[in-house]
Amino acid sequence: MRAAVIHAARDLRLDDVPEGELGPDEVRITFGAGGICGSDLSYYGKGRVGDFAVRRPMVLGHEVAGTVLETGRAVAGLAPGMRVAVDPSRPCLSCADCREGRGHLCRDMRFFGSAARDPHVQGAFSERFVARADQCVPVPDTVPMRVAATAEPLAVALHGIRRAGELLGRDVVVAGAGPIGLLLVMAARLAGAARITVTDLAEEPLRIAREIGAAETIRVGQEPDGLARYEADRGRFDVALEATGAPAALASLFRVVRPGGRVVQIGMMPPGDVPVPVNRLMAREIDFVGSFRFGAEFRTAVALLASGRIDVAPILSAEMPASDLPAAFALAADRTRAIKVHLRF
Numbered sequence: 190m191r192a193a194v195i196h197a198a199r200d201l202r203l204d205d206v207p208e209g210e211l212g213p214d215e216v217r218i219t220f221g222a223g224g225i226c227g228s229d230l231s232y233y234g235k236g237r238v239g240d241f242a243v244r245r246p247m248v249l250g251h252e253v254a255g256t257v258l259e260t261g262r263a264v265a266g267l268a269p270g271m272r273v274a275v276d277p278s279r280p281c282l283s284c285a286d287c288r289e290g291r292g293h294l295c296r297d298m299r300f301f302g303s304a305a306r307d308p309h310v311q312g313a314f315s316e317r318f319v320a321r322a323d324q325c326v327p328v329p330d331t332v333p334m335r336v337a338a339t340a341e342p343l344a345v346a347l348h349g350i351r352r353a354g355e356l357l358g359r360d361v362v363v364a365g366a367g368p369i370g371l372l373l374v375m376a377a378r379l380a381g382a383a384r385i386t387v388t389d390l391a392e393e394p395l396r397i398a399r400e401i402g403a404a405e406t407i408r409v410g411q412e413p414d415g416l417a418r419y420e421a422d423r424g425r426f427d428v429a430l431e432a433t434g435a436p437a438a439l440a441s442l443f444r445v446v447r448p449g450g451r452v453v454q455i456g457m458m459p460p461g462d463v464p465v466p467v468n469r470l471m472a473r474e475i476d477f478v479g480s481f482r483f484g485a486e487f488r489t490a491v492a493l494l495a496s497g498r499i500d501v502a503p504i505l506s507a508e509m510p511a512s513d514l515p516a517a518f519a520l521a522a523d524r525t526r527a528i529k530v531h532l533r534f
């Protein structure tokens with residue numbers, strides 16, 4: 190079967206790969222749709238994500254949905270023909286983190302399409318793929334495949350919102366209007382945020398941010414006072430959500446969060462240490478918290494998508510056949526033209 194395999198930076202091929210073995214607690218899934226993520230783009234562009242380099246060929250892809258084709262003999266509750274959103278995380282279920290309810294921080298995590306461990310964990314951009322039954326969440330027939338495939342990035346945003354704490358009536362700033370930033374806007378609105386400001390370098394994603402309910406957008410570097418206008422009076426935002434992964438964006442957030450406010454780090458920063466204005470954090474008692482992937486939020490994400498309470502249509506840019514792999518990745522990387530691009534086989 191065909192799969193999208195990264196060999197090295199700029200070397201992404203549609204290879205012929207063998208079918209995965211099916212374990213007793215696993216299901217084989219026919220690919221429905223798969224979103225190209227920033228990490229897939231990073232493996233493609235740089236051959237690495239943060240500290241994790243591609244050392245051998247790896248199938249990309251972790252934002253996927255599909256149809257159950259075959260079930261292992263110990264699987265209950267799933268049957269051929271069922272449509273499922275697939276949680277790409279596969280925690281060990283036995284380490285201390287797993288046992289204490291932090292499975293998403295599992296020290297033995299197998300996450301689809303990740304070079305964090307060697308041998309790498311193969312991803313799901315392939316005609317068929319195998320997942321453990323507990324990774325699969327059924328979705329109604331009314332939910333298009335690429336909407337179901339958005340459950341993963343939405344879960345990332347929902348986890349970030351959970352780490353932000355109470356948002357009801359709060360004044361929120363989101364740095365970065367990529368897919369995660371825009372999903373954070375949707376999730377923050379759902380959580381009752383009173384007013385949302387979004388910053389980005391590009392105009393097109395900011396236009397979408399306004400369309401989905403941001404009260405204000407700021408184009409960084411284009412507006413002379415930009416976010417800096419809120420530095421007066423010791424900052425105005427209750428909560429800042431960092432979704433750019435850019436050190437300069439993080440620094441700017443510490444200047445505009447009010448005393449007693451909170452900054453949530455959701456974007457992945459470059460490898461190595463990133464400066465944080467610790468004296469400001471200390472003197473204003475700002476909470477600085479991290480948010481990594483997601484846990485139970487995946488099921489919540491599927492429920493929100495299925496009920497229509499979160500409508501991701503504004504961020505779905507295109508769906509392209511895997512035979513157009515280079516064009517699909519080029520489009521996904523062009524922030525002036527696309528937010529989220531999906532592949533199909």
Ligand SMILES: [Zn+2]
Pocket residue numbers: 226227228251252341342
């Ligand atoms: Zn992703």
Ligand SMILES: [Zn+2]
Pocket residue numbers: 280281282283284285286287288292295296297298
């Ligand atoms: Zn574990």
